[in-house]
Amino acid sequence: MPGRRDRPGRTKRPSRSARHERRADAVRRSVRRAERGIEIRLPRRRDEPETVVAHLGPTNSGKTHDALRFLAEQGRGVYAGPLRMLAQEAHRRLAGELGAERVGLVTGEERVNEHAPILCCTVEMAPSAGEVLVLDEVQWADDEERGSAWTRLLLAGEYRHVLLLGALDALPLVERAFPHVDVKLFERKLPLEFVGERQLRGLTPGTVVVAFSRKAVLALAGEVNRLRPGRVAVLYGAMPLASRREEIDRFLSGAAEVCVATDVLGHGVNLPCETLLFAETTKFDGQERRDLLPWELAQIAGRAGRFGLVERGHVGVLAGIPWATAEPGLVQSALEPHVPLPGGHRGYRVVDEARIRPRLADLGIDDPRDLDAALAAWHRVATREWVHESWLAVESLQPIRARLAAVQERLAERRRRLSLTETWMLVNAPVDEEHLELLATLALALAGDPAPRPLLAFLLDTGRLRDARLEEAEEAGRTAGILRWFALQYPGVGGVTIERAAALEQAAAERVVQRLRVEVSDPTIGRCRSCGRTCAPWFPLCDRCFRRA
DSSP: OOGGGTTTTTEEEEEEEHHHHHHHHHHHHHHHHHHOOOOOOOOOOSSOEEEEEEOOOOOTSSSHHHHHHHHHHOOEEEEESSSHHHHHHHHHHHHHHHHHGEEEETTEEEEEEETTSSSEGGGGGGEEEEEEEOOGGGGGGGGGHHHHHHHHHHHOEEEEEEEEEEGGGGGHHHHHHOTTOOOEEOSSSOOEOOOEEEGGGOOOOOOEEEEESHHHHHHHHHHHHHSTTTTEEETTTSSHHHHHHHHHHHHHHHHEEEEEEGGGGGGTOOOOOEEESSSEEEEEOSSSSSOHHHHHHHHHHTTTOOBBBBBSSSEEESOOTTTTTOOHHHHHHHTTEEEEEEOOOOESSSSOOOEEEEOOOOOOOOOSHHHHHHHHHHHHHHHTTTTTTTSSOOOOHHHHHHHHHHHOOOOOOOTTTOOOOHHHHHHSSSSSSHHHHHHHHHHHHHHOTTTTTTHHHHHHHHGGGTTHHHHHHHHHHHHHHHHHHHHSSSSSGGOOOOHHHHHHHHHHHHHHHHHHHHHSSSSSSOOTTTTOOOOOOTTTOOOOHHHHH
16 A cells, blocks of 8 residues: 555655755855845045054053053043953043043943043944044954954044054054054063962962862862851852952952952953962863963963062962862963064964954845845855955854844744844844843844743843842843843833843842852852762762762
């Protein structure tokens, strides 16, 4: 008897692989069509700056201090840094010196006195023109996912005076962007001294211990707290900014004698210390666990040394923790730069490229449904166009395309549409892959769909944090940052306001601090759930109890 699939009159359905190949062919055809509308245009300035000065040198060398001094003296201009926390720090410093009315703060999540003569910004939010531009961490122009924000200011920023700050590694990039740049080299105010291994019991006040995961940091903080109850500060990337600021202040004031931190220490946290010890010299980078690179170790080690308080910074490794192993030789060798740079200088790597990605006007489309094909087409055309350029490279468009896919899928499910401009704004939101669902929810709200309102109301409810666990409070802080960004772009849409989002962020930060105190004093991470002994933070049981189980 013939099977159901073989009955006369029925069309055999293509196999899954055939359907997949058909869709892939359709995508390739749409990309080829889109390529015909692509125009590769580099952003360019009309007038060259009067002065371009590069302050290049290691951490703790005074290059940022001198640049902000120049900005304050000129009285008008912009400080642009890679992180919200750096922008906030520059804002506090300048406002304290010049008065709050003369200094503003503009990031993706906040606006404070945004029409002030001096603005402190994240790089993506920096104005395209002004009197003075202080562009911090210029080596980030080579960042695969954010570098284009730096590159556009390097190529097209209409400023009278440009000050570029960064590591000496960026010297080749700086000279390619501005062949006549005036380079000023800065050296550390305090030399670094390698002190070898230090035991947990031998930690002195003013010590920072560095590990490379949240769990490792919490476990180490619990161990330190056994010896110094209530005198330990904690820093890691998942903490809301207000929580980080409170922990930093505790350490700087002496209320906390030891700080345990992740590599957030080398990315925007200005936390000078007397001694810095690595508890680990490997990290998981999203794909594999690997040794830290010399420039990564050097960037973190550079935080050692409180100028005016000690004669030199001390760097070493923490010993005596069975699960935390650091290679002393790796740290010691990273304290001296070894990579040749132009002019006979030495650094840790060569940064000689800047990344760039398209603006919406470069894509030549009118319909948001064509956006993904246009992005793929632009990437192909730009890669061909710049293959012979010596210092331009194409930024990864995968994060944008992932956000676009999440937004368009949800809109299609609910049969809603957004304009091209609205879609472009959303896919450029500061949202990582873990929060694509929230971005898609916000897209629905923007499209006028009432379905997201109950979820957004729940997310904005600070009462839900009253009994929240530490991880829940951290996640609420990350959610608050996204909602703050959305409220600034689309005030009140979906019931999301900047006031409610800011209140959520504050409540999350307070709850994180509360739960941190409990976790450090009575650890659940790094302690065996059966016997209570110390164990590796990524396992619930120690080896002895695991063998018994």
